[in-house]
Amino acid sequence: MPRVRDNPIRTQENTGELREASSPPVEEITGDNDLREFYRGREINRGMPTKILDSQVEKLMQAHGRNSENMRTFVIRQEGKIVAGGQMELQESSGQTRAYLGKKFVNPDQRGQNFDAVLVKRRLDAAREAGAKLAYSLVEKTNIAALRSITKDGFDLSSLEHQPEMEHLKEKEYFASRDLTSNNPPSKIEMARVLGSIGKADLSGNELLIDLNDKQAIEEAFTAGFVGKFVFKPKELPQVDRVTMYLEKELKK
Ligand SMILES: CC(C)(COP(=O)(O)OP(=O)(O)OC[C@H]1O[C@@H](n2cnc3c(N)ncnc32)[C@H](O)[C@@H]1OP(=O)(O)O)[C@@H](O)C(=O)NCCC(=O)NCCS
Numbered sequence: 001m002p003r004v005r006d007n008p009i010r011t012q013e014n015t016g017e018l019r020e021a022s023s024p025p026v027e028e029i030t031g032d033n034d035l036r037e038f039y040r041g042r043e044i045n046r047g048m049p050t051k052i053l054d055s056q057v058e059k060l061m062q063a064h065g066r067n068s069e070n071m072r073t074f075v076i077r078q079e080g081k082i083v084a085g086g087q088m089e090l091q092e093s094s095g096q097t098r099a100y101l102g103k104k105f106v107n108p109d110q111r112g113q114n115f116d117a118v119l120v121k122r123r124l125d126a127a128r129e130a131g132a133k134l135a136y137s138l139v140e141k142t143n144i145a146a147l148r149s150i151t152k153d154g155f156d157l158s159s160l161e162h163q164p165e166m167e168h169l170k171e172k173e174y175f176a177s178r179d180l181t182s183n184n185p186p187s188k189i190e191m192a193r194v195l196g197s198i199g200k201a202d203l204s205g206n207e208l209l210i211d212l213n214d215k216q217a218i219e220e221a222f223t224a225g226f227v228g229k230f231v232f233k234p235k236e237l238p239q240v241d242r243v244t245m246y247l248e249k250e251l252k253k
Pocket residue numbers: 045046103104105106107110111112113114115116117138139140143144145146148149233234243
């Protein structure tokens with residue numbers, strides 16, 4: 001029987017907030033040369049060929065824009081080189097300021113060391129300081145590492161259906177969001193609830209585990225009021241041998 005890890009997820013002991021102590025420093029970059037290095041690193045981590053022409057980087061600079069008060073770029077360096085990074089863009093939506101967290105990457109050699117969590121925390125702090133009430137990101141439905149890491153950072157997954165300007169991306173991406181109006185850490189996931197949901201497929205209950213490949217079932221659960229809370233790897237739960245999304249029924253506010 002596979003052993004369930006005692007504390008695999010975002011409990012108060014291992015939320016992004018508390019992982020900071022052993023973290024590398026995060027730097028905000030402003031100059032164009034640093035931004036070029038950031039875009040180059042990001043493209044390589046998106047699976048682009050390692051040889052990226054200068055002209056391609058210039059196109060990215062034009063397409064994505066330069067740093068400004070509303071678009072800020074944060075990185076982690078090692079031996080002077082950018083090895084991880086992400087952007088935070090302030091946007092106005094329905095009279096509310098929200099922060100889009102995008103373009104994140106961690107170089108393969110540095111993955112699994114909480115660099116992502118540290119960068120998320122820095123960007124959330126910047127977003128809060130700027131008055132954002134919500135932070136969000138868009139995550140490809142098949143990007144297990146990104147889905148796993150963003151839920152560890154306290155973001156909930158839901159459908160893009162309720163974001164009219166982005167609905168065209170609904171087939172490919174989930175909406176990941178985190179409320180910034182409370183200073184409390186993200187709510188704790190109770191393993192007893194997760195374990196209790198194994199083998200159940202009941203939309204009238206409060207917890208669900210759905211195979212990450214079953215995108216239709218996940219969208220149906222979103223429609224029924226569930227939000228994605230975590231992505232389990234195979235064998236982290238008894239008898240669960242697929243990458244699986246754990247969802248909870250969202251309480252009506
Ligand atoms: C997304 C990204 C920043 C996350 O970096 P990271 O937090 O250091 O994490 P990892 O890449 O090690 O993966 C996160 C987790 O997913 C797991 N994972 C990754 N791929 C997996 C797979 N195919 N099956 C099962 N688990 C997988 C890892 O084992 C790791 O597990 P852990 O939480 O137990 O440590 C990094 O993977 C990356 O730069 N990817 C390429 C760019 C990208 O996709 N950006 C996101 C755009 S939204």
